[in-house]
Each structure stands twice: as C-alpha cells, then as structure tokens.
Amino acid sequence: MLDVENIQLTFGGVKALAGVSVHAATGKITAVIGPNGAGKTSLFNVISGFYKPNSGQVRLAGEDISALGPHARAYRGMSRTFQNIALFHGMTVLDNIKLGAHTNLKSGVLSAGFRLPSTRREEDRLDREIQRDVIGLLELDHVQHHQVEDLAYGLQKRVELARALVMKPKILLLDEPVAGMNREEKREMSRFVTDVRNNWNTTVLLIEHDMSMVMGISDHVVVLSFGKPIASGTPDEVRANPDVIKAYLGGAEEPAANAA
Numbered sequence: 001m002l003d004v005e006n007i008q009l010t011f012g013g014v015k016a017l018a019g020v021s022v023h024a025a026t027g028k029i030t031a032v033i034g035p036n037g038a039g040k041t042s043l044f045n046v047i048s049g050f051y052k053p054n055s056g057q058v059r060l061a062g063e064d065i066s067a068l069g070p071h072a073r074a075y076r077g078m079s080r081t082f083q084n085i086a087l088f089h090g091m092t093v094l095d096n097i098k099l100g101a102h103t104n105l106k107s108g109v110l111s112a113g114f115r116l117p118s119t120r121r122e123e124d125r126l127d128r129e130i131q132r133d134v135i136g137l138l139e140l141d142h143v144q145h146h147q148v149e150d151l152a153y154g155l156q157k158r159v160e161l162a163r164a165l166v167m168k169p170k171i172l173l174l175d176e177p178v179a180g181m182n183r184e185e186k187r188e189m190s191r192f193v194t195d196v197r198n199n200w201n202t203t204v205l206l207i208e209h210d211m212s213m214v215m216g217i218s219d220h221v222v223v224l225s226f227g228k229p230i231a232s233g234t235p236d237e238v239r240a241n242p243d244v245i246k247a248y249l250g251g252a253e254e255p256a257a258n259a260a
C-alpha cells in the first residue's frame with residue numbers, strides 16, 4: 001500500500017534520515033520505533049508531505065506521490081493524527097469529527113454558505129454515515145454532543161482518531177497515539193486501532209515510544225537509529241535483535257558520516 005524508498009533528509013549538517021525505506025502492507029499494522037532523535041517524526045513528515053526530502057520516493061497504492069503536498073496526499077486517501085491534540089474547542093465531538101470530512105463533501109463553500117437543499121441533503125447523509133460507521137466503531141455515541149474540551153484526555157485522542165477516519169483513508173498514520181495516556185486509555189486505544197484495521201482493512205503506520213502497545217498490535221516493526229533503519233521484522237524478531245537492544249540501551253554509536 002505504502003512504499004517509502006531510500007529517503008534522505010538533511011537539516012543543515014544533520015542527516016535526519018539517511019536511506020530509509022519502509023513498506024506498509026495493505027491491511028497490516030506497521031510500526032516505526034527508535035530512540036529519541038532517530039528520525040521517526042521526520043519520516044512521518046516526509047510521508048505526509050510536510051517535509052520534502054533531499055531524495056527518495058513515496059508511493060501510495062503504486063502511485064508516486066513524492067511531489068504532492070499534504071492536501072493532495074490526504075485527498076488520495078492518506079490520513080494522519082498528530083502527537084499533540086489538535087481539536088477545536090468550543091465545538092462538539094460530532095462537529096469536530098465532521099471537520100475531517102470537508103474534502104469529501106461535493107458541495108462548495110458557496111452553496112454551503114447559502115444552505116442550499118443539496119448541501120443539507122449531503123450533510124444529512126454524512127451525519128448518518130458518521131453515526132453508523134465511525135461513532136459506533138469508536139464507541140463515542142455517549143459523548144457525541146459534548147464539547148470536546150470537557151472530555152478526558154483519552155477520549156479526546158479517540159475523537160482525533162475518529163476525525164482521521166471520516167475520510168475512510170487507505171492508510172492511517174498515527175503519530176504517538178498513546179503518548180501521555182494512562183494504562184487503561186492505552187489499552188483502549190490499542191483495541192480501537194486494531195478494530196479499525198479488522199473492520200475496514202485499513203493500512204496503519206504508526207510511530208510510538210510505548211513498547212507494549214507496539215509489540216501488542218503490530219504485524220511488522222521497523223527500527224530506526226540515527227536516521228537509519230537498523231532492523232525490521234515481527235515484534236518477536238525485533239525484540240530479540242541485538243542491534244535493537246544496543247540502540248535502546250544507549251550503546252549504539254552514531255555513524256561518523258552523520259556527524260555535523
């Protein structure tokens with residue numbers, strides 16, 4: 001589904017990514033892990049089109065999308081959540097979720113402004129679809145009319161996930177989905193991500209520090225260290241890999257070529 005080939009990205013003298021390739025297979029959960037500064041966030045920003053790499057290619061469902069910006073990638077079925085909560089306060093859960101669908105609506109801003117009958121029909125259809133698919137699946141029924149800022153942290157993260165899903169993405173990019181959560185919230189988020197994949201066959205790519213989440217739900221894990229892939233495989237393979245253990249224990253040395 002997603003093929004990231006040989007990405008090089010430098011910031012001044014710092015090589016943030018030095019030849020990173022990642023394949024996220026259709027309907028699978030792929031995780032990118034690595035110690036602080038390994039290049040995970042940079043890789044996500046390259047994949048979603050926020051950073052332009054020095055070289056390398058990003059392909060989505062076979063199409064080279066390397067030259068496209070974030071909106072064009074979203075339109076092609078790439079959706080992401082962010083590390084920090086990015087919801088609109090003063091709005092309900094349902095309205096926040098609906099914001100994720102604006103590019104799916106056929107009616108333009110003008111007709112929406114005049115509330116033409118066709119726009120209202122489209123909104124009604126969208127409401128029904130959101131209720132049926134997203135709100136039900138993510139168990140947000142009981143809070144859909146609440147203001148988002150009144151919700152507990154874990155629920156707000158779930159609303160963000162819902163908003164990312166409204167577009168029915170081909171691939172869902174999750175940027176540290178359980179950061180800052182308590183154990184119960186982490187367990188719930190893991191279950192919901194797995195449910196989404198199981199129900200819709202969505203391809204999921206996530207970056208995450210929480211090892212129990214990564215090892216619990218991933219089909220495939222890629223490990224970065226100092227901007228390079230050092231291992232990949234099943235959670236069990238990666239866990240047992242001596243290079244990975246060394247990187248996490250702080251024994252790995254930065255390659256001389258990476259020095260600024």
Ligand SMILES: Nc1ncnc2c1ncn2[C@@H]1O[C@H](COP(=O)(O)OP(=O)(O)OP(=O)(O)O)[C@@H](O)[C@H]1O
Nearest residue numbers: 011014015016034035036037038039040041042043
């Ligand atoms: N905008 C930037 N300008 C300059 N250097 C940057 C920038 N973003 C990242 N870097 C550098 O690129 C390298 C990779 O950083 P990145 O944030 O991608 O790692 P990470 O694995 O996401 O780290 P963390 O787990 O701490 O979020 C680091 O050396 C970082 O200092």
